[in-house]
Structures are given as structure tokens and as C-alpha cells.
Amino acid sequence: MPRFLLIVFILAMALTLLVPLGEVVRISFTDELGAPTLANYRDVLGAGYFRNALLQTLAFCLFTSVGAALLGLPAAWRIGRGGSGAVLLRGFCQANYAFGGVVYGMLAVALIGNVGLVPIAEYELFGTEVTRGFVYTTAGLVVAYAGFQIPRCALLLAQAVEKLDPDLLRASRTLGARPAQTALLVAVPLLGGAIVNATVSTFLISIASFGVALLVTRSFPIFGMLVFKEFVGFANFGTACAMAVSLAVAAFATAGAMRRLASGGVY
Structure with a gap:
């Protein structure tokens, strides 16, 4: 029975992932008449706009993912170590998975x-409009992405926090370390691998998410959004597939x- 279930799982993965992926790759190497071509990749990687958008998207998602991992550490510590509000905080972070990027x-x-x-509120209290339209700036896009990045990082890191050896933390306090020293010199190094994994996971999720950018960005070209527009808006299937690959x-x-x-x- 386990071997049968494994075979079913492999076939299901092949049908739902490998077959569509193979079709995307095939279309990316064909022209409108179905003939083999590299023109789609020349259009994507040779055009300054698409190439710069790709590089900017990679840098943006990397920057925000690193920030989310660092900002998510306090919440991860509370969830992993327990204490007041830990259950509520965990539930809030888990609810994050229920919403898509458009939400x-x-x-x-x-x-x-x-x-x-x-x-x-700013206008009513101070009579100013500094934050008006803030969401449509690059900084506003960072805030919007942080809304789903930080909770997910916190949950990933909380699993590592739960596995920390409490004796090491107690030993550092016994030797006279202050809470900040225990956190920076003991806990963070022990969580180094988890922080990297959380950053990489969030980075890959962010690369694939364009719903937020579709609604709020006006000047920053998120590459996933451009792929969506090429495919749906302009029906340039070859170019869109080459962009996706x-x-x-x-x-x-x-x-x-x-x-x-x-x-x-070292791997």
C-alpha cells in the first residue's frame, strides 16, 4: 500500500506540475507558427526594460525577505517559547495563509x-496629507509585501525556536549574560540556518506573488506582474512563457x- 500511494503521488505531481511546466518551456522556445526559435528569450533578456525589471524584482524580493526574517524574529521567539499572547499570535500568523496577494x-x-x-486620520489630527497615496510608492509596496512576508517568516522561525536547547539559554544567563547578549550571542547563531531557510522560502514566495503589485504599484515593475500582463493583456504567449522560465x-x-x-x- 505505501508503494502504491507513492506511485500515485509521483503521477499526480507529474500531471499537475511537470506537464504544465514542460508546456511552458516548449512554448517559450517556439514562435507563433510553432517553429523552434530563441527570439522570445532575445526579446526578454535583450530588452532593457524586461532585463532591468527582472533584476529589480530579484533585489526587491531579496531585500524585503531579509527584512521580514529579521522583523519576524521577536514574534517567532514569543510563539516558539510560549508565554502571554503566544497562541493568539500564532493564530494571527496562520491566518496569513488564508489570504492571497490581491487581498x-x-x-x-x-x-x-x-x-x-x-x-x-492624519488629516483630521494634523491637517496634513503626507501619507496620502503612500501605498503607490516603492516604500508603500515594501509595506504591503511585509504584510504577508513577516507572519510567514515568524511561523517558519518559530519551529526552530521550539527546538532550541533551553539549557544553553539558561547557561548563558547563569554566566551573567544579559537578555540582549543571550539573544545576539547565543540564540541568533543557533537560529542562523533557520533564518536563512526562512529568508529563502519567503524570497521564493515573494517572487511568485504579484497580486499586491497588481493593485498598488505604479512605477516599480514587479516581473511576475509583467508576465501576467503579457499573457493575459497582450496574449504574447511565447514572450510570457520565456519571461516565466x-x-x-x-x-x-x-x-x-x-x-x-x-x-x-559549502553546500
Whole structure:
């Protein structure tokens, strides 16, 4: 029975993942008449706009993922070590998985859009409109992405926190270490691998998410959003597939480089 279930699982993965992926790759190497060509990749990687958008998207998702891992550490510590509010915090982070990127885009617009809660409160209290339309800036896009990145990082890191040896933490306190020293010199090094894994996982999720950008970005070209527009808006299927393949290769190459750098050049 276990072997039968394994075979069913492999076949299901092949049908739902490998077959569609193979079709995307095939279309990326064919022209409108079905003839083999590299023109789609020349259009994507040779065009300055698409190439720059790809590089900017990689840098943006890498920067926000590292920030999310660091900002998610306090919540992960509370969830992993227990204490007041830990259950509620875990539930809040888990609820994050119930919402798609479009929902977070809508929440960001409702919070810091032109008529969001924050601009309205600012105007009523101070008579200014500094935060009006903030969500449509690059900084606003960072805030919108952080809305789903930080909770997911916190949950991933909480699993590692739960496995920390409490004797090591108690020993550091016994030797006179302050809480901040225990956190920075004992806990963080022990969580180094988990922090890297959480960053890489969040980076790959962010690369594939474009719902937030679809609603809020006006000047920053998120590559996934451009793939969506090429496929749905312009019906340039060959170009869209070449963009998708290029994005996947670049994303996994970047993730591999992150892991290798974090391990000191050793896999």
C-alpha cells in the first residue's frame, strides 16, 4: 500500500506540475507558427526594460525577505517559547495563509491609499496629507509585501525556536549574560540556518506573488506582474512563457547562491 500511494503521488505531481511546466518551456522556445526559435528569450533578456525589471524584482524580493526574517524574529521567539499572547499570535500568523496577494493589496489600499484610514486620520489630527497615496510608492509596496512576508517568516522561525536547547539559554544567563547578549550571542547563531531557510522560502514566495503589485504599484515593475500582463493583456504567449522560465531560473539561482553564501561556500 505505501508503494502504491507513492506511485500515485509521483503521477499526480507529474500531471499537475511537470506537464504544465514542460508546456511552458516548449512554448517559450517556439514562435507563433510553432517553429523552434530563441527570439522570445532575445526579446526578454535583450530588452532593457524586461532585463532591468527582472533584476529589480530579484533585489526587491531579496531585500524585503531579509527584512521580514529579521522583523519576524521577536514574534517567532514569543510563539516558539510560549508565554502571554503566544497562541493568539500564532493564530494571527496562520491566518496569513488564508489570504492571497490581491487581498493584501486591497488591505494596503484601505490602510494607506489615497482615502485610507491613515491619511484620513492624519488629516483630521494634523491637517496634513503626507501619507496620502503612500501605498503607490516603492516604500508603500515594501509595506504591503511585509504584510504577508513577516507572519510567514515568524511561523517558519518559530519551529526552530521550539527546538532550541533551553539549557544553553539558561547557561548563558547563569554566566551573567544579559537578555540582549543571550539573544545576539547565543540564540541568533543557533537560529542562523533557520533564518536563512526562512529568508529563502519567503524570497521564493515573494517572487511568485504579484497580486499586491497588481493593485498598488505604479512605477516599480514587479516581473511576475509583467508576465501576467503579457499573457493575459497582450496574449504574447511565447514572450510570457520565456519571461516565466527566466524568472524561475533566476529565482532558484539566487536562492541557491544565498544558501551557498550563508554556508560559507559549502553546500
